[in-house]
Amino acid sequence: MANKLYxxxxxxxxxxxxxxxxxxxxxxxxxxxxxIINQMVQSxxxxxxxxxxxxxxxxQMGGMFxxxxxxxxx
Numbered sequence: 001m002a003n004k005l006y007x008x009x010x011x012x013x014x015x016x017x018x019x020x021x022x023x024x025x026x027x028x029x030x031x032x033x034x035x036i037i038n039q040m041v042q043s044x045x046x047x048x049x050x051x052x053x054x055x056x057x058x059x060q061m062g063g064m065f066x067x068x069x070x071x072x073x074x
Contacts, residue, residue, distance in 0.1 A: 025072055 040046045 037046075037051065041048055041051055
């Protein structure tokens with residue numbers, strides 16, 4: 001099953017992406033992201049290689065997200 005946020009963002013105008021991200025952040029509030037990711041790897045939903053690739057890409061894109069980090073408290 002695809003990530004709900006990713007699925008919702010497909011085909012949407014870019015302006016709606018922030019709204020989808022706001023909704024995603026509200027749904028995830030209070031949850032431990034590391035625990036969720038670890039569970040996904042342990043269950044086989046994603047592989048360690050996929051996780052490594054995503055983490056590397058996120059690091060490369062980090063500057064783009066700098067402006068919104070404070071909005072969500074990271």
